[in-house]
Each structure stands twice: as structure tokens, then as C-alpha cells.
Amino acid sequence: MQPIAMQKDSRIFIAGHRGLVGSALCRRLCSDGYQNLILRQHADLDLRDAGAVRSFFETERPEYVFLAAATVGGIFANDSRPAEFIYDNLAIEINVIDAAYRCGVKKLEFLGSSCIYPKLAPQPMKEEYLLTGPLEPTNEWYAVAKIAGIKMVQAYRRQYGFSGISLMPTNLYGPGDNFDLQSSHVLPALIRKFHEAKIAGAPEVIVWGTGSPRREFLHVDDLADASVFLMQNYDGEGIVNVGTGSDVTIRELAEIIAGVTGYRGRLHFDTSKPDGTPRKLLDVSRLESMGWHPRIALREGIAATHDWYKSSLL
Numbered sequence: 001m002q003p004i005a006m007q008k009d010s011r012i013f014i015a016g017h018r019g020l021v022g023s024a025l026c027r028r029l030c031s032d033g034y035q036n037l038i039l040r041q042h043a044d045l046d047l048r049d050a051g052a053v054r055s056f057f058e059t060e061r062p063e064y065v066f067l068a069a070a071t072v073g074g075i076f077a078n079d080s081r082p083a084e085f086i087y088d089n090l091a092i093e094i095n096v097i098d099a100a101y102r103c104g105v106k107k108l109e110f111l112g113s114s115c116i117y118p119k120l121a122p123q124p125m126k127e128e129y130l131l132t133g134p135l136e137p138t139n140e141w142y143a144v145a146k147i148a149g150i151k152m153v154q155a156y157r158r159q160y161g162f163s164g165i166s167l168m169p170t171n172l173y174g175p176g177d178n179f180d181l182q183s184s185h186v187l188p189a190l191i192r193k194f195h196e197a198k199i200a201g202a203p204e205v206i207v208w209g210t211g212s213p214r215r216e217f218l219h220v221d222d223l224a225d226a227s228v229f230l231m232q233n234y235d236g237e238g239i240v241n242v243g244t245g246s247d248v249t250i251r252e253l254a255e256i257i258a259g260v261t262g263y264r265g266r267l268h269f270d271t272s273k274p275d276g277t278p279r280k281l282l283d284v285s286r287l288e289s290m291g292w293h294p295r296i297a298l299r300e301g302i303a304a305t306h307d308w309y310k311s312s313l314l
């Protein structure tokens with residue numbers, strides 16, 4: 001199928017533009033010279049409200065949609081607010097995808113997550129492992145909603161010929177991340193913990209779990225680059241993994257962050273906290289075969305994110 005490319009004056013709706021992914025997409029599209037970005041804050045448009053979403057699409061008539069809006073959070077948030085994670089995400093997907101199709105959007109890109117894959121999927125995880133086994137229980141609410149979004153995009157393509165594509169990013173980090181210790185993911189949580197421990201001269205930093213789970217981390221500016229690349233160059237039913245293809249243990253991650261923040265104390269692993277899935281590494285050969293590769297190395301990306309965090313405190 002022939003891809004339908006965005007033009008610099010195309011009307012582009014970034015759903016979730018204040019979030020980690022959406023804000024990176026905004027930065028990227030602005031710096032590429034796209035002039036017609038359509039943005040709405042949560043207070044002005046609740047994407048869980050079907051009527052509001054439909055009238056927004058009818059009025060604004062976006063041509064391209066990046067669906068990066070979601071209720072997100074780390075292992076603790078997912079586990080403790082299951083109803084919000086499943087309801088909000090299903091509602092956002094149903095409303096935005098359906099309105100996009102009905103209001104003539106040329107192309108929609110749906111942002112999923114690597115947690116859609118089975119907990120014990122072989123590693124690295126290929127796109128075809130979707131729905132081949134049970135999910136990780138700590139984030140199954142979010143994962144079920146994201147799987148529904150993928151299937152909705154595929155169903156609208158099959159039945160209506162709607163040009164929707166789905167990306168599955170690995171764990172993301174970068175400027176604009178959530179540094180709240182109760183709801184954040186591990187990487188920003190550890191940047192904050194080590195930063196504060198360094199300033200306080202604390203003898204140890206508590207790291208949740210055993211330190212042995214393995215995770216892959218992608219800088220959100222790389223994800224924005226891949227998102228634009230796929231919007232312009234890919235138009236198929238199959239989902240596409242977006243990652244670096246390499247992972248580290250949580251202990252290794254903690255050591256890198258200790259190095260970047262200059263912290264020299266001990267690490268204390270709190271094994272009363274959950275480890276979550278033992279390993280989450282994407283097979284990125286489908287995307288690499290299209291010619292896309294990440295550019296930002298982990299240590300460099302963490303240093304830039306630490307700088308951003310420090311500036312956000314000023």
C-alpha cells in the first residue's frame with residue numbers, strides 16, 4: 001500500500017501532547033517545520049468523553065493523528081489503580097480512533113507499549129508473540145486496553161480501509177518524564193532518588209525488587225523520530241516494535257545512574273517490592289529492516305534527562 005505522507009501544512013492532532021511521548025512529538029514536528037499542529041489540554045478536551053471528541057474532530061478536521069494520550073504509570077501505579085488504567089485507556093482509544101475514521105482522517109498512528117506481550121514471551125520479543133500467553137499481572141489492565149487499541153486499529157483497516165498503524169515502544173524516558181516516586185517508572189525514579197541522596201549525603205539508596213529484572217530503555221526523542229519515520233513510510237496492519245534491541249539489569253541501570261549523578265553510597269535492594277516481568281526486550285528487526293536505528297546511547301540519554309530534571313527544579 002502506498003504511504004500517505006504528511007506535508008508541512010497538514011493538520012496534525014497530537015493527542016496527549018503534554019505527556020512524555022506527545023511533548024517529544026511536538027518538539028520534533030515543530031523543529032521539522034510542521035505549522036499546523038492541533039493541541040488540546042486535558043481540561044479543554046477530555047478524550048474519554050465520546051461526544052466531546054466527536055465534535056472536536058468535526059470542527060478541527062485533523063488530517064493526521066498521533067494517538068499518544070493514555071493514563072500511564074509505573075509498576076506501583078498500575079497495580080494500585082487498575083480501574084482507571086483499563087477504563088481511561090479503552091475510552092480514549094475507542095473515541096479517538098472511531099472519530100478519526102468517521103471524520104476523514106488520512107492516517108492515524110497509535111502508540112502502544114511493550115507490556116502487551118506475554119509475561120514469559122521468548123526474548124527478544126517479536127511482533128507475532130502478541131496474544132500467545134498470559135500477561136504480566138502488575139500491568140495487565142493497561143496491557144489489555146493497549147491490545148484492544150491495536151485490534152481496533154486493525155479492525156478499522158480491515159473493514160473500512162482506514163489507514164491506521166500501531167507502534168509498540170519499549171520503556172521510554174527523557175525530558176518531561178514523571179519523577180513522582182509513587183507513580184513513576186524506574187528510570188526517572190532512580191534519577192530522582194540518586195540525585196536527592198547525593199545532595200543529602202545519604203549512605204544508601206533504596207532500589208525496588210531484586211535488581212535482576214532486565215529492561216530496555218529508549219530515549220523519547222528517538223521514539224519521536226521513529227514515529228515520524230513510520231507515519232511517513234509505513235502503512236500496514238502489522239504492529240511495529242520500537243526499541244534499541246539491547247537491555248540492562250535494574251542493578252546495572254542503578255549503577256549507571258549513580259555514576260551520572262555522582263552518587264558514591266550503597267545500593268539497597270528492597271525485595272518486598274515487586275520485580276514485575278523478568279525481562280522485557282523487543283526484537284526490533286522489523287523496524288531496522290525498514291532502515292530506522294536509534295541514535296541516543298543510554299548513558300548520554302540519562303545524563304541529558306538528569307540535566308533536564310535539575311533544570312525543572314529551578
Ligand code: GDP
Binds near residue numbers: 076171215273274
Ligand atoms: P515495569 O517495566 O512495567 O515493570 O515498570 P517500572 O519501570 O516501574 O519497574 C521496572 C523495574 O524496576 C521493576 O523490577 C521495579 O521493581 C524496579 N525498580 C527499582 N527501583 C524502582 C523505583 O524506585 N521505582 C520503580 N517504579 N521501579 C523500580
